[in-house]
Amino acid sequence: MSANTTALVISAHSADFVWRCGGAIALHQERGIDVTVVCLSYGERGESAKLWKQEGMSLAAVKAARRDEAENAAAALGVSDIQFFDVGDYPLDLGRETQDRMVDVIRKVQPQFMLTHSQWDPYNTDHMNTMRFALDCRMIAQAWGHNPGEKVLGAPQLYLFEPHQTEQMQWKPDTFLDITPVWDKKRAAIECMQGQEHLWDYYTNVAQNRGNHFRRNSGGQSGGRDCRYAEGFQSVFPRTVDQL
Amino acid sequence: MSANTTALVISAHSADFVWRCGGAIALHQERGIDVTVVCLSYGERGESAKLWKQEGMSLAAVKAARRDEAENAAAALGVSDIQFFDVGDYPLDLGRETQDRMVDVIRKVQPQFMLTHSQWDPYNTDHMNTMRFALDCRMIAQAWGHNPGEKVLGAPQLYLFEPHQTEQMQWKPDTFLDITPVWDKKRAAIECMQGQEHLWDYYTNVAQNRGNHFRRNSGGQSGGRDCRYAEGFQSVFPRTVDQL
Amino acid sequence: MSANTTALVISAHSADFVWRCGGAIALHQERGIDVTVVCLSYGERGESAKLWKQEGMSLAAVKAARRDEAENAAAALGVSDIQFFDVGDYPLDLGRETQDRMVDVIRKVQPQFMLTHSQWDPYNTDHMNTMRFALDCRMIAQAWGHNPGEKVLGAPQLYLFEPHQTEQMQWKPDTFLDITPVWDKKRAAIECMQGQEHLWDYYTNVAQNRGNHFRRNSGGQSGGRDCRYAEGFQSVFPRTVDQL
C-alpha cells in the first residue's frame, strides 16, 4: 500500500534485535525506511554469562561491553537510531515511567510497523512482558488525551519476531521475509555479539531453513521464488488490503 | 508480488460463494483476474427450506431453482466461470471421484489463490469437510506423479472465507478486503438468493461492520483509509514478502 | 433456579456498558433485578477522540462530558446505580486501592451474576486487564478473612460481554440473550454517546445479527423462537443445573 517510512523495534535485551530481526532492519534501511531500535536493557544480568565468568567483572563493565556490541551490530545493519533505556533486566522494570518514555518514542517515530517479542516465553519472562508492554504503549500512543496536542499514533502492525525454541513459545509465523540481499549484513551484525558466539551458527541455520520455508510457500516444487535466507514473523493484527 | 491472473472458489453449496466472498469475486474480476467458482452441490437438501415448504416440490425442481439463482448471482458478480459438481449435499459426496474432478479443475485454472470454508463448523459438517477436501485436492494437484505431463500446481494461498457465527467456527480473520467499489454488485448477487431472503440484511450488516474493522486496522482514530464495506478472510499458509 | 435480585457490571471505560450489555441491563432492570454499573474510568484519554479534537479541551471537561453521557445512558437503561471510580485510563490504575474499592462494592451488591470484558484484547489492554481485575476482586470478596464480619460473596457467574472485533479477542459466546423487548431502551442509550456516533449503527447491526444467532440456536429452519435483537455472552464458570 502506501510507502512505509519508519519502523520501530522493541528489544528486551540489547542483542535480541540482531538475532530476531536483523535482516528486516537492514533490508528496510536499504530501502530508505528509518528503523529505530529501543533496547530496554543491555541483558547485563541475564544474557551476559560469558562476561560474568571473567575475573573481576562489574555491572557497569558488562553494560558497557554489551552496549558496544549492540552499537556495532546496529551500525552493521545500518540502523538509523538506537536507544538504550537501561531499565535493568531479569526482570525488566516496565513501570509507568518506562511506559511514558516508550510512548514518547513511538509518537516521535510514528512507525508504520513495529516489531517485538513473542506472547509467551516460559524460559524468559522478560520477553513476554515486553510483548504486553508493547501493546500497552501502542494503545497509549493512540490516545488523543495522552499529552494532548501531540500527533497520535495510527494503527501500525505489530510483528512478533522469532523467539528461541519457537514451538515452546506458541509462536506461529504468518509472514516470511526474504533477507537474502542483506544476509551479509546480518551475519556481520551477529558476529558483533562476542559474548554469544554459540548462537552464530544457530541463527545462520535458522535463516537458511526459513529460506526453505519461503521457497515452499512462494511456489514449492513447481518453482517458487528463489530465496536463500529469510526471517519469519507473526502478525498480531489483521491486514487491510485492496487485493488478495 | 507478481500479478495474479486467476482465482478459484470452492463452495460447498450453491449460495455460499455469494454471502462469503461475493465482494472478493467481483473486485478481482473487475481487475482482470478470472475467478472460477465450483459449487460442489446446490444445497438442494439442506439449504432450500423455503422451496421445500412449497407444495409438490421435487429434488430436480429444487436443484434447477438453486442453479438459476446461483447463475444469476454469478452473472451479477461478473464470474468468468461457474461449475456445478452436483455431488449431493447433507452430506456431500467427497470421495475419490469428486477429488479427481476437482484436481482437474485446479490444474486447469492454476489459481494464484483459492477460497473455501472454515476448518470447523459443528452446525454444518459439509462446510468443514469441504475445507479438508480443498487441502487434499491442493496437495494432489501439486504432485508431479498425478497425471504426469500436466502442469503441476504451485503453492497458492488458501483463504477461508467468513462462516456464519464466526466465533463458533474457530475462525479468525487476518485479512480485511475493501469491497466498497463493488458493494452494489454483491448486494445484487445477494438479492438473487430468493430462497434465503432472511440473510440479505444479515450479510449487509456483516459487510458494514467489517468495513469498520478495516478502518480500525488501517489507521484507527487517527484517520485510517475510508472503507464502507469489507470482507474478512483467514489465511491457511504464511505469506512470502519482500517488505513488511 | 433461584430468582436473581442483583447484578454487577464492571466497565473499563464509561461507554462500554452501553454497547456491550445495555440490553441485558435494561432487561433485568425491567424484571426487578437491580443492576449496579461501575465505570472504572471515563475513557477520558483513550476513548474521547472527538472531544479532544475540539479547540481548548481539558481533561476535566472531557471527563464531565463523558460522565454526562454515561449517566444519561444509564438513565435510559433504568440502571439502579452507576458509580465512577475515576482511576484514569490508558492505562487504568488497578492497584491495591482500586481493588479494595471494588471488593467493597461487590460485597455490598452481592451480585447473582457479574459482567465484564473479554480475556484478551491486543487493541485495548485496559479491557483485558479489567477482566483479570474482576477475577481478582471476585476471589477477594469470597475470602472470609477479608474484612471479617462482612457477608462474603457466593459464586456468581462472570459473563464476558461482547468485545469489538470478537474474533481477535478469543471470545466465544455461549449464551444469547433476547433483548428485543428492551431494544428501544438500548438504542436510546446508544444515542446518548454523542462522541462515538460512528458506533451507533455498528452496534445496531451487531444486535440484529445476534438476533439471527438466537433464532438459529433456538430452533433453526424448523421454527425457532422469534427474536429480533440479542446480545451474546461468554461464561467463565460452569453452570449448575437440575435439568439439562
Add this chain to the structure above:
Amino acid sequence: MSANTTALVISAHSADFVWRCGGAIALHQERGIDVTVVCLSYGERGESAKLWKQEGMSLAAVKAARRDEAENAAAALGVSDIQFFDVGDYPLDLGRETQDRMVDVIRKVQPQFMLTHSQWDPYNTDHMNTMRFALDCRMIAQAWGHNPGEKVLGAPQLYLFEPHQTEQMQWKPDTFLDITPVWDKKRAAIECMQGQEHLWDYYTNVAQNRGNHFRRNSGGQSGGRDCRYAEGFQSVFPRTVDQL
C-alpha cells in the same frame, strides 16, 4: 424454556451411556422425559477383555452378554427405549447406511437435547468418530430435502458427556447436573456391568467429585446448594435465554 419431552443418547459402545450419563438419563426419565439410547455397537471386540479371557468365547456370545448387561442397566435407569445398531466396533462402521438409520431415529425421537462423546480421544477413536457422526446426523435430520415430508429436526443442544481421562480429551465441562436424587439408580446400572468391575468405584469417585464441583460453582464456601453426586457436560452450541 419450554418443557423438554424427549432426549437422545448416542453411545459408541454398549456401556458408555451408563458411566457417562446414567444419572442424566435416570433423572430426566423420572421427570417424564423419554430418553432413547442408541448403542452403535456392543463394544464386543474392544471393551470386553474380561469375557474374551474366558475359554471358548465367541463373538456372538460376547455380544449377547454385553447386550444383556446394557439392557439390565437401561432398565435400572428407567430408559424408555434402547436400540442396538450392531455396526461393529474397533472400528465402528459409520458409513452412509448407519447414518441413515440414525437420522431416522433422530427424526422419530425429535429430541430436545442429545448426548454423545467428546470431540477428541486418542485412546479410542470410536469415541471421537461418534461425535463427528452425531454432528453429521443432526445436520442431515435438519435438512428439509432429506426424506421430504418428514418432520425436520429443530436445533437441539448436543452435550458431550464425560470421557475417561478428561484432560487428555480436550473436554471442558460447562454444565454440572445434580444427580443425587437418582444416584442409587446409577450405581445399580453400573453394577450391571459385570465385565468392567474395575470401573465401578472409579465412576463413583467421579460422581462424588463432580458433586464437589457442583457445590463450588453454586455458592462455594458461602453456602452453595448441597449436592452429593453430579455429572458434567460440555455444550457444543450456545444457549438461548430470556434471562442471565
Add this chain to the structure above:
Amino acid sequence: MSANTTALVISAHSADFVWRCGGAIALHQERGIDVTVVCLSYGERGESAKLWKQEGMSLAAVKAARRDEAENAAAALGVSDIQFFDVGDYPLDLGRETQDRMVDVIRKVQPQFMLTHSQWDPYNTDHMNTMRFALDCRMIAQAWGHNPGEKVLGAPQLYLFEPHQTEQMQWKPDTFLDITPVWDKKRAAIECMQGQEHLWDYYTNVAQNRGNHFRRNSGGQSGGRDCRYAEGFQSVFPRTVDQL
C-alpha cells in the same frame, strides 16, 4: 539420568502442597531427595473459612493454626525443610522483595526439579500468579549477573501439580507418578488439614482415579503395572533423554 538430590515446591497457600503433591514429596524424601517447601502465605484470609466462622477469631490466630497444620503435614510427609514467606493472601504480594527472597531459596536449594500451580485459574488468581512468579524467579536464579559469585541455577523442570477442577484450568497432565508406597503418609498429611475436612475424601478419590490412569497408560487391558494411588503433573519444559 543423573540422580536428583533436591527439589523445591512453591505453594501459594499453606495447604496446597499437601493435596497437590504430597505423594511426590513423601516419595522423593524416602529416596533421599531433600524437598524444600515454600508456602508463600498461610491462606489465612481466603482458605480458612472454617476458622473464621469461629467466634472471636483474629488474623494472627488463623495464621498460627494454619501454620501448625502445615508443619504437621510436612512432618507426616517427611519434608526436610518448610518455609513460610507470609506475604499475605487473596491477593499474594509477589513484588520485587518476595521475588528476591525466592531467588535466594532457589539458589540455595539448587533443585533438580520444581513444582508449582497451574498456568490458569479463574477461581483463584493467587494460583496462576504463583505460576508466573515461579517462572520469573527461575529465570532470575539463572542470571549470572544476579548476585554475581553465587552458584547460578541450571535448567530444572517445572512441574505444574494438580489444581482443583482441572478442566477449568487448562491443565493437562503428561506425567503420572505412582505414589502407592507412600499413600499412607499422604493421607496422614491430608488429615492434618482440620479446617478443610470436606476435601479429605475428594483428594483420596483423585489419587485412586489417577492410579487408574497410571495403569491405563502403563499397559492397559493387556496388563499394565499395578498402581493404586497416583499423582498427575504437567511439565512446562521439554525433557532431554538418551533413549525414548
Add this chain to the structure above:
Amino acid sequence: MSANTTALVISAHSADFVWRCGGAIALHQERGIDVTVVCLSYGERGESAKLWKQEGMSLAAVKAARRDEAENAAAALGVSDIQFFDVGDYPLDLGRETQDRMVDVIRKVQPQFMLTHSQWDPYNTDHMNTMRFALDCRMIAQAWGHNPGEKVLGAPQLYLFEPHQTEQMQWKPDTFLDITPVWDKKRAAIECMQGQEHLWDYYTNVAQNRGNHFRRNSGGQSGGRDCRYAEGFQSVFPRTVDQL
C-alpha cells in the same frame, strides 16, 4: 522403566522416517532395540518431483527408485525390518484393508513405543491422515476381540516426529533425544535420498539446532550436558513414572 526391545515407525512416504527419526532409529538399534519401519507408500506421486522431471519416467520406475533409496537408508541406520505397504500416495489409501495389515504388524512387533507424523499438516494431508490411522490401528491392536487368541497390544507411547515447518503443524516437542553418537549414520541415510538433495542441509541444520535445544533444557548456561545433534518428539500419551 523396563527395557524396551522393539519399536515401530509408521512413515507415510518412504523418506519420512529418515529426516524425521533416523537418529532415533539408529540409536535404538545400536542399543539392541529392533526397529520396524513401515512405509505406507513410496511417495511416488507426490514426493518424487526430481524423478518425474526426467524424460520417460513411469510410476513403476519411480517406485523402484524410491524403494532403493529407502532400503539403502534403512541399511545405513541399521533398521532390522523395513516393509513397504505400497498403498498409493497423494492420497494414501488407508481403508479397512490397510488397517488390518497394519494391525497385524503392530501385534507381531509388539512395540514398546511407536513413532509417526504430526496431528495437523495443511500442506500434506497424507501426514495427518497417517497420524489418525496410527491411533486407529493402535486401538484395534489392543482389542481382545480382534483376532482372538493373538497377543494384544499394551499401551505403547506414540511419539510424533518432527514435521516440516513445525509451527504450521501445531507440533510442540516435549522430548529431545541426543543423537550425537549416531549422527554419522543419520547423515549417511540422508544422503541416500538422491531425489531430495535440497533437504540434506536443511535437516542437518535442524539436528544442530535441536542439539542447542537439548543443551538449553539439560542445564542451560550453567552447564548442561553436551549434545551436538538431537531430534525432537511430541508425546501423545502421558508417561508413567516412579520418580520425577
